[in-house]
Amino acid sequence: MSTPPRVAAVHVLERVLERGETLDEALEGQFTRVAERDRPLLQALVYGALRWLTRLEAQVATLTPRDDWRRDPLLRALLVLGAWEAQGLATPAHAAVSESVDAARRLRRARAAGMVNAVLRKLHKATPPLPTDEATRYALPGWLAEHLRGAWPEDWPAVAEAGNAHPPMTLRVDRARIPRPACLEALAERGVAAQPGAVAPTAVILDDPVPVARLPGFAEGWLSVQDEAAQLAAPLLDPQPGDRVLDACAAPGGKTVHLLEHAPAATVTALDRSARRLRQVRDNLARAGHEAHCVAADAANPDAWWDGEPFQRILLDAPCTGSGVIRRHPDIKWLRRADDPARMAPAQRQLLDTLWRVLAPGGRLVYATCSIFPEENEAVVAGFLAEQPDASRGPLPAVGRRTGAGCQILPGEQGMDGFFYACLERSVE
Ligand SMILES: C[S@@+](CC[C@H](N)C(=O)[O-])C[C@H]1O[C@@H](n2cnc3c(N)ncnc32)[C@H](O)[C@@H]1O
Incomplete structure (x- = not known):
């Protein structure tokens, strides 16, 4: 029963x-x-x-x-x-x-x-x-309200409200298989109303969520579910044909598949510490008809997984508090603790330092988080740049706000999740 x-x-x-x-x-x-x-x-x-x-x-x-x-x-x-x-x-x-x-x-x-x-x-x-108190009205634990206020003194009420809003269901279109206007037409024929995203050329935003089974081309991998902010990672990393690309924290694989859609002739290694979550990467690759070398290993320990050949492109979508995606995961408010942002920063920095060593001279590393806390974002990148003489700032997406060497998108900004991007380039020796 x-x-x-x-x-x-x-x-x-x-x-x-x-x-x-x-x-x-x-x-x-x-x-x-x-x-x-x-x-x-x-x-x-x-x-x-x-x-x-x-x-x-x-x-x-x-x-x-x-x-x-x-x-x-x-x-x-x-x-x-x-x-x-x-x-x-x-x-x-x-x-x-x-x-x-x-x-x-x-x-x-x-x-x-x-x-x-x-x-x-x-x-x-x-x-x-x-x-009457603001923290309870926004349904935030006290420490989180204080932390948001400290990080974003003017924007924090809007950030708190965005965290309680229903997020849109956003799709990524593989434009090599179906141009975005044709995709919008195919959706309309199935009775699914949708609009093109204003930021990413691959984004389609549904007026109302629908089960993925109702989406034309989902099973064939023409479409994937992914927030528009996350769709900025692959074009920012911009892998070229023949590049060796490392997706260092890959699961569940949304960005791995996007990297291959962006550069089908690149060779991608998808790494994740969790073997269970790595299965989702394999499933997503299979659905989209792409191939990557999937390895369950700790990115901070290259001895266990690196063959000594440097990568031209590395995506470090680092583990973080997820403070930018509370609208999709409201449990984050109650699972995180006040010291988590400061506690996570050293691990994020260690991943960045370690992966820099496997990046080829002239190569590019994109550091990304779905957090809006400066400790996990610009502070990590600033500390790294101060100590890494062969690292310089690369281009950034034309959205969000510049914070140090990075770009911060706040939740709800142009309908997107909260996300941070920094692009780091290694000088040619
Ligand atoms: C933010 S999620 C990545 C999301 C993914 N890039 C995507 O777009 O679908 C972070 C991932 O990092 C993995 N992770 C955390 N620490 C790691 C480490 N030291 N080495 C490799 N993977 C790690 C976690 O298992 C988790 O799957």
């Missing part, structure tokens, strides 16, 4: 908030237990609840004198999900409340069923006032 979607949603939230699993991992564990027709509801519930978590909790708190629910992870999750359903989804009130009360019983919280019923009924009747 399948699990009711609200019960599954409670388990997903509990796994993220109590056990530190990512939303993707937690959802993967519950998705197949829920009937297919209920899966969109499961998704809408958990994404909304994680987007607005502390704001929803503050609203629940105004409706009950009790606070023991905060100490019971399952009850807390059930109330937060119910609060989101009352405000953000179109479920009729009686159905939403009775299903949540039923979920309380299934979760062995029968003694709290009366309280769940009373709180959710009130929520469906009227929206409680919004919290």
Whole structure:
């Protein structure tokens, strides 16, 4: 028998908030237990609840004198999900409340069923006032609100709002196989309304998300799902025919495939520390009909994977806090900790230093993150440039804002995810 979607949603939230699993991992564990027709509801519930978590909790708190629910992870999750359903989804009130009360019983919280019923009924009747402090209103943990304010004193409210917005579904078109106007026509014929991206010549933005199975040419690899900001990496690296190209942190392989679409005659090595995630790179390559040498290894230890032949182009899409992609992964707000940006920077710098040694003289390395914290971005690159006499700044995309030697795109800017790019060129000896 399948699990009711609200019960599954409670388990997903509990796994993220109590056990530190990512939303993707937690959802993967519950998705197949829920009937297919209920899966969109499961998704809408958990994404909304994680987007607005502390704001929803503050609203629940105004409706009950009790606070023991905060100490019971399952009850807390059930109330937060119910609060989101009352405000953000179109479920009729009686159905939403009775299903949540039923979920309380299934979760062995029968003694709290009366309280769940009373709180959710009130929520469906009227929206409680919004919290007055900014961090709770934007549903940010305090440290993150402070960090954003410190990094972007003028822009941080817009950044916080962009993090809570629904991101567009954006596609990348392989223009060698179908020109973008023809792709837009093919989508329109299938009833999928879409617009060309304003920044990347390969980008197509759907008016509304659709399952990839509805996309013409998806199975054949003409189209891939990728945010427009991420589509700037391959043209910036600009591999040439015959180049040896290293994609050092490749999984799940969105940029690996784009590199090969951009330069089919390049030889690409796709490296990732995670063998499990590297399988996604292989799957994406197979779908698109491209080939790369896929290696599961630590990029910071070239002895384990490098044959001694230098690379003309290296993409370092470094592991980061993901602070620029919160709108796609709202769990990031609750999984990261205050010291993460400073903690990640030395590892990012080490990857940059190490990979510089395998770059050919005259070669180009693009350093990218999906973070908007300066510690992980311009500070890493500035420290590197100060100590690397054979490194100089290369060209940058004509978007975002210049920060040190890089280019920072803030989330929501021209509809894109938050992204940082720096382009580093090695002098010819
Ligand atoms: C930001 S994601 C890369 C996204 C990818 N470039 C794309 O466009 O699809 C970072 C990746 O780096 C990998 N990673 C982290 N540390 C690594 C290391 N030391 N060596 C190799 N891969 C690493 C992670 O497993 C993760 O898959």
